Amino acid sequence: LESMRTIYNQVGLDLGTITYRDIDSGYRVIETLDGEGSDLQAMFSESDGNANALNLFFVDELSASAFGGFGVILGIAGGIPGPPLVQGSSRSGVAIAIKPIPGAPADIDTTMAHETGHFLGLFHTSEQAFFGPQIHDPLPDTPENDESYLMFNTGSGNKLSEWQGRVMRSNPWVRHSAGQ
Numbered sequence: 106l107e108s109m110r111t112i113y114n115q116v117g118l119d120l121g122t123i124t125y126r127d128i129d130s131g132y133r134v135i136e137t138l139d140g141e142g143s144d145l146q147a148m149f150s151e152s153d154g155n156a157n158a159l160n161l162f163f164v165d166e167l168s169a170s171a172f173g174g175f176g177v178i179l180g181i182a183g184g185i186p187g188p189p190l191v192q193g194s195s196r197s198g199v200a201i202a203i204k205p206i207p208g209a210p211a212d213i214d215t216t217m218a219h220e221t222g223h224f225l226g227l228f229h230t231s232e233q234a235f236f237g238p239q240i241h242d243p244l245p246d247t248p249e250n251d252e253s254y255l256m257f258n259t260g261s262g263n264k265l266s267e268w269q270g271r272v273m274r275s276n277p278w279v280r281h282s283a284g285q
Contacts, residue, residue, distance in 0.1 A: 108214035112263050116270025133165045146195035149183050159278050160198040167202045179216040182223035189277040199224050210259040219260035225273040229258040244268040
């Protein structure tokens with residue numbers, strides 16, 4: 106959490122109050138990620154309806170078989186952005202895999218910050234071009250193909266730009282102090 110706090114402090118964000126709550130142990134391994142009734146959507150529906158907070162779910166593993174076995178899934182957000190101020194929906198959360206994955210491009214701390222960035226409205230700064238031209242986010246101050254940025258597609262960087270901070274600060278989940 107301290108690493109995530111340091112990353113977000115670059116753009117004037119702090120984590121606020123952190124609480125923990127256990128959910129059903131059946132969600133330790135998320136086998137299905139997409140579609141009506143998937144494990145991921147069922148888990149996100151367990152988000153705390155009484156809390157005005159973003160929900161991070163820590164699981165052992167997010168199955169890559171949902172994408173035909175392609176790649177490693179370190180984390181996934183319920184949306185870009187996630188549903189604003191809605192709890193208990195099939196998209197209300199961010200899931201982070203905590204089981205170590207040899208050769209993974211990012212650690213848990215940057216994965217948490219990266220996926221939370223998605224939930225707060227950030228896209229990847231650059232996408233890999235598998236089926237067409239490479240695409241980049243529309244923000245004017247994020248360089249293309251710079252792996253040092255948190256929101257690069259590998260999620261291994263730790264930099265955030267001022268415009269990325271603006272996007273995140275404008276999300277309804279972000280609380281502002283008096284005078285901001």
